[in-house]
Amino acid sequence: MSDPHEVLRTVFGYDAFRGDQEQIVRQVIDGGDALVLMPTGGGKSLCYQVPALVRDGCAVVVSPLIALMADQVGALQQLGVRAAYLNSTQSFPERIAVEEAYLADELDLLYIAPERLSQPQMREFLSRGKLSLIAIDEAHCVSQWGHDFRPDYLALGELAEIWPDVPRIALTATATDRTRREIVDRLHLGGAEQFVSSFDRPNISYRIEAKDRVAGQLLDFIKTEGFDDGVPLTGIVYALSRKSVEKYAKYLSDNGIDAMPYHAGLPAEERAATLRRFLAEDGTVVVATIAFGMGIDKPDVRFVAHVDLPKSVEGYYQETGRAGRDGLPSVAWMAYGLADVVQQRRMIDMSDGDQTHKMAQGRLLDAMLALCETATCRRVQLLRYFGQEIAPCGNCDTCLSPPATWDGTVAAQKVLSTVWRLDREYNGQRYGAGHLVDILLGKSNARIQQLGHEQLSTFGIGTELDQTGWRGVIRQLIAQGFLAPHGEYGVLTLTEASGSVLRGDTTVTFREEAKRVRSSAGRQAKRAATDLSECDGEVFEALRSWRTSVARELGAPPYTVFNNNTLEEIAQRRPVDLDALLDVSGVGQGKLAKYGDAVLEVLTEFR
Known part of the structure; x- marks a missing residue:
């Protein structure tokens, strides 16, 4: 078929393109390159699938998701599209059959992982057939500054020289201006037309709260938000470590939630079975590391929860975007604490990257902290990170229950003065948040006595707040750049900005912990349907x-x-x-x- 509208209607069953889709489709059909930034659920796939059915030859789709290729291809085959994939999960006869179909011009789309496409023999094989276009999905993986770097994506820039007459389209749901520039540079897309859609996902309600026995908070959230009239809803829970994944999956299962763990350390058969259940059944909850979810086209995920602080706003946006792909109300919930901040800083300090890389990772974390600690609209803060300005959404926790703020200058001075005096009076000694809080509260425990810290002038001057309150103050001081965790043990040090607070030149404002906001995603989705x-x-x-x-x-x-x-x-x-x-x-x-x-x-x- 030569008409993209005919393809859209007869193959996919839709009457009209959405947003920039038609312009992108026309650009690729006419032989031009394109860079597409479109939020999850915005219809990126159609931007290369429709041109693949209009142009002569077979489209190669570069996808990092070997575990999902069979489902992606199966969905296309359901539509009558001649689609196939080549990856390591296939037997030798299966791969031969696909190769023969490609050479016989019997395929419209062929999915290949970047690792395979970087091999000379695969490129030589593809050159023996007729390519209609090359689609590079999850293009942010090429960026070393992004959240999902894949080294094999770096070799994809060579495709411009190997097949100069074949249009290329790179697609991603998340990219800052810096990441976008790197995609253009590394994939040699300098002449590509760029299409940037709004990053806003208005159907997602963002909720962030301080950790306080997080397993119980998570269970409470799922029992409140994860059911519709007693019927469980589908959700994803993200944790940073494999150990945490298994711990939370077991805890949820022990408390009546149909939860399954998913991480790279589990047997391949168990991961595949978990993925099959998640895709095929309603009401399942997968507790996973961030490796789970990219490219999963399940439309009815009603909630995404984070029990650890994500490393970047890009990663957070990508992961929360897996909720509500069907456009119905969904919830993105996260609990984070001071320990998360210290752990992330320690990981950055101990990484193998050079100082420039560490500074870049630090800035990513700073932006994530700013999102967590903002007293204004979460969505405004989130989209501003991607260069987009909107009005307050009225649908996040800070809009629905605006947090009170208070003048924390004196409290900040007490914390910073304690850090300064420890450094000056005790030969450069540095300590973590727990020890600082004990000093401020005047706790004369064995360690304080052993170190002689009862003699500090700040000992016991902080009784106006409890332990939780002081930890919140320290967390917000870190978020605002007045304190910095340092080294393997996350000890706290002053920053260049600390002096102005100690001198009284800068006023420090803190947010009070917001009241928890509840509204069932299931009931909202039902009303919105x-x-x-x-x-x-x-x-x-x-x-x-x-x-x-x-x-x-x-x-x-x-x-x-x-x-x-x-x-x-x-x-x-x-x-x-x-x-x-x-x-x-x-x-x-x-x-x-x-x-x-x-x-x-x-x-x-x-x-």
């Missing part, structure tokens, strides 16, 4: 039951058959023949041929 009557709701549930059975037989995720929005429209319109069913958004010719008669049969029960 198409307003189905009781009768239409029965039709929808019957269609969902049919979809589940079909998906189980195929061994495929249910949403690859039809998504919920399509089923809702079918339930409302109740088409009586195949032509009427084809008018429903999300029903293309391929799915009409496969499932049309079965859908009409389900509907006959309600006529």
Whole structure:
């Protein structure tokens, strides 16, 4: 087919492109390069899939997600698209069959991992066929300043010289101006048209709170936000370490949540089984390291939770963006504490990078801290990081329950003075937050007595706050750049900005801990969904039951058959023949041929 609108309608079942999609599609069809920044759920895939079906030859899609290639290709095959993949999970006969299909011009899209595409023999093989375009998905992986660097992406810049006449399109959901410039430079996309969509995901409500027995906080959040009238919702919980992943998964399971761990240290068979369950079933919760989730096209993830502080705003945005891809209300919840900050600083200090790299990583962490500690709209702060200005959203915790602020100058001076006096009066001694708090509260424990710190003039001058209050003060001083964790043990030191506070030249304002905001994602999603009557709701549930059975037989995720929005429209319109069913958004010719008669049969029960 030569008309992209015809492809969009007959193959994918949509009447019109969204946002910049049509311009991007035209750019690539006409042979031009493109760099596409579009939020998760914004329809990036169509930007190369439609041109792949219009242009002659086969499109190569570079994807870092070997574990998901089978599902990505399966979803396209459901639409009648000639798609395949080449990766290490296949047997030798399977790879030969795919290679023969490519050389025979029997494929429209071929998915390949960057590691394989960097091999000379693979490039020589592809040169024997006809390439229509090259799509580089998750292009931020090329950036050494980003949150997901993959060294094999660096070699993809060579593709411009190997196939100069083949258009290339690089796509990502997250990139600051600096990361974008690096993508352009490393992938040799200097002449590419750049398309930058809004980063805003208005359906996601952002919640961030201080850690206070985080396992219990997480469980409370899931029990409050993760159920709809007693029915569990799908969610992802992120933790930084494998040990934490297993600990939280067990804790949730022991408390009645269907939770599964996922990290690189688990057997491949267990990871694959977890991924299959997550994609195919409703109401499962995966507790994972950040390796999980990239490229997963599951539309109905209702919440994403973080029990550890992410390393960067880019990483946080990418991970939270896996919630609510269907556009319905979802929640991004995070708990973080002072220990997270100290741990992240220590990891930066002990990394193998040079000083420039460490400084860059420090700035990423500073931006993440600023998001956590802001007393203003989370969404405004988040989007400002990506260079976008919006009005306060009215949908995050700081908008729904604005935190009170207080003049913390005197409290800040007490902390900074304690650090300064320890350094000056005790031969450069430095300590962590816990020891500083003990001094301020006047706790005459064995360690304080042994070190002689009862003699400090600041000993016991901080009884106006409790331990939690002082730790919050220290955390916010770090976030505002007046204190800095240092070294392997995260001891606290003064910064260049500390002096102005100690002299009284700078006023320090702290936020009080915001009240916890609760509103069930399930109930919100239900209200925001198409307003189905009781009768239409029965039709929808019957269609969902049919979809589940079909998906189980195929061994495929249910949403690859039809998504919920399509089923809702079918339930409302109740088409009586195949032509009427084809008018429903999300029903293309391929799915009409496969499932049309079965859908009409389900509907006959309600006529």
